[in-house]
Amino acid sequence: MVRAQLATALVRTAARLSRMTGRGDGSVIGGRIGLAVEPRLLTVxxxxxxxxxxxxxxxxxxxxxxxxxxxxxxxxxxxxxxxxxxxxxxxxxxxxxxxxxxxxxxxxxxxxxxxxxxxxxxxxxxxxxxxxxxxxxxxxxxxxxxxxxxxxxxxxxxxxxxxxxxxxxxxxxxxxxxxxxxxxxxxxxxxxxxxxxxxxxxxxxxxxxxxxxxxxxxxxxxxxxxxxxxxxxxxxxxxxxxxxxxxxxxxxxxxxxxxxxxxxxxxxxxxxxxxxxxxxxxxxEVASIAGRYATVERDGRSIRLLLAKNPAGWLEAFDMVDRISPAGAPPPPVLLSINARVVDGLDTSWLYDVDYASLRGHRVLVTGDRRYDLAVRLEVNEVPFEVVDAFTDALAAVPPGRLEVIANYTAFQDIRAELGRAN
Structure with missing residues (x-):
């Protein structure tokens, strides 16, 4: 019991220090230290x-x-x-x-x-x-x-x-x-x-x-x-x-x-x-979850953030893309961002499991570490697109108004960082 109490105190301390030093929210490091001290801590x-x-x-x-x-x-x-x-x-x-x-x-x-x-x-x-x-x-x-x-x-x-x-x-x-x-x-x-x-x-x-x-x-x-x-x-x-x-x-x-x-x-x-x-x-009352679905105003653009990590997630994200525009105006542009870092999975072949045809009619921009993989997939799907090097380049390329952003995990976190950790 004493060991569990010590481990619990260490969890809280490590998590708090992680947040104070800007290394993260402390969710992982706190638990890792606590479980090292008392392996049965979660059960307790x-x-x-x-x-x-x-x-x-x-x-x-x-x-x-x-x-x-x-x-x-x-x-x-x-x-x-x-x-x-x-x-x-x-x-x-x-x-x-x-x-x-x-x-x-x-x-x-x-x-x-x-x-x-x-x-x-x-x-x-x-x-x-x-x-x-x-x-x-x-x-x-x-x-x-x-x-x-x-x-x-x-x-x-x-x-x-x-x-x-x-x-x-x-x-x-x-x-x-x-x-x-x-x-x-x-x-x-x-x-x-x-x-x-x-x-x-x-x-x-x-x-x-x-x-x-x-x-x-x-x-x-x-x-x-x-x-x-x-x-x-x-x-x-x-x-x-x-x-x-x-x-x-x-x-x-x-x-x-x-x-x-x-x-x-x-x-x-x-x-x-x-x-x-x-x-x-x-x-x-729930409006946003760790930045997902958040809408951020930046330089005259109203940017909505959608997270999609696999084919099922991308299909649902496409369903959320706003297709309604003022009379005579085109639908809002869509920025797709893809990375393939360890937590994303290194294999991008799953991009070919996704049908991007529903994005036709939108102006589509592509960025992220593996933007050219996605560009090839869009070419095969006959979806017109533009490749940009970074999120800030995409912002500069689109006019004031709405922008839909769909990104996989680390790409999403990169964009949130650019926007000051939105929500």
Missing amino acids: LARGRQVALVSGTNGKTTTTRLLTAALGTLGPVASNSYGANMPTGHTTALAQSPNAQHAVLEVDEHYLRTVLAETRPRVVALLNLSRDQLDRAMEVGMLADRWREVLGALGQQAATPGAEPTQVVANCDDPLVTWAASAAPQVVWVAAGQRWQEDSWVCPQCGAHLKREGVDWACPGCDLRRPQPSWWLADDDTVAGPDGIRQPVTLQLPGRVNRANAVTALAAAALFGVRPADAAPRLA
């Missing part, structure tokens, strides 16, 4: 709390923020709000909020097994599984298999005397998530959508070609099929739930994908006893 800090985990390839940070807002109706909530989604970040988040009885933790999909075991969560929300950084991460079908194994073990946990069962909230529109989550003893199904379907043409259970009809999908070779959802979007502004729930939800965040993230957040919050009517106003 999670003990006695009501924990929710949020995992998936896309939408983790946003859904975590929305669920944190919803659970805020119950009191203080600990959360790794800056997206440090491995055990070091979880440890720091819990250490910095010692009095919070609830915690919402974004979890890297490859660490779900570890964090499940160490935090014994009340709820696990599963969003989607799609290809992402294959040069340094396992193939998505293998990851679904790992998830299925760990979620199946929740039944053994529930059988332990005195243990509170973990409930799973899962996206029934994603066949990989459905297959993985169906091994869990208790599942609440959410219709969160699946715009990107290129990773789920084949049944993960038997290998047959999945049949799709509208939102429904089913395997002709086995019993795997889309479950009936308990929560869904009744229309663009209304969430439907069990027992006849019809809850209007108005978000500041753009795009259908974020309305779907809100459905998942409301479903997970309900398992903690939070009424949708109480949670919805809290969700409406």
Whole structure:
């Protein structure tokens, strides 16, 4: 116990020093030091709390923020709000909020097994599984298999005397998530959508070609099929739930994908006893998450920042691009920025999985470390473009007015730095 107390104090001190010296928000270094002193620190800090985990390839940070807002109706909530989604970040988040009885933790999909075991969560929300950084991460079908194994073990946990069962909230529109989550003893199904379907043409259970009809999908070779959802979007502004729930939800965040993230957040919050009517106003207050969706005014330009890290994310970002302009004016220009540093994944071949045709009609500018890779892809897709060397060159090249920016992870952080760490 003394070691855990010392480790917790070191976590807070290291995180604070990191922020003071401008080296970062301290989420990683604090947890790394704390876990070095007490390897079981995450387990110790999670003990006695009501924990929710949020995992998936896309939408983790946003859904975590929305669920944190919803659970805020119950009191203080600990959360790794800056997206440090491995055990070091979880440890720091819990250490910095010692009095919070609830915690919402974004979890890297490859660490779900570890964090499940160490935090014994009340709820696990599963969003989607799609290809992402294959040069340094396992193939998505293998990851679904790992998830299925760990979620199946929740039944053994529930059988332990005195243990509170973990409930799973899962996206029934994603066949990989459905297959993985169906091994869990208790599942609440959410219709969160699946715009990107290129990773789920084949049944993960038997290998047959999945049949799709509208939102429904089913395997002709086995019993795997889309479950009936308990929560869904009744229309663009209304969430439907069990027992006849019809809850209007108005978000500041753009795009259908974020309305779907809100459905998942409301479903997970309900398992903690939070009424949708109480949670919805809290969700409406969320305007930006670590700079994502922020709009920044600079030199007469209104710049909106969108983060997209893989094909599924880019497809959703294109859906958010503003296509409405004053009468007679062209749609706003779009700046695409691509890097391929370690945290982005070094392989840029995934650019060919993305269809950029929806950007035709916009003035498209390209920058980032791997701008020429993207330029070749746009040429193949017959999307006219201009290459610029830096974000500041793009600003100088476009007239005053709106500018949509879509960037992958480190490119996004570079642009935020240029704009003074917007929001």
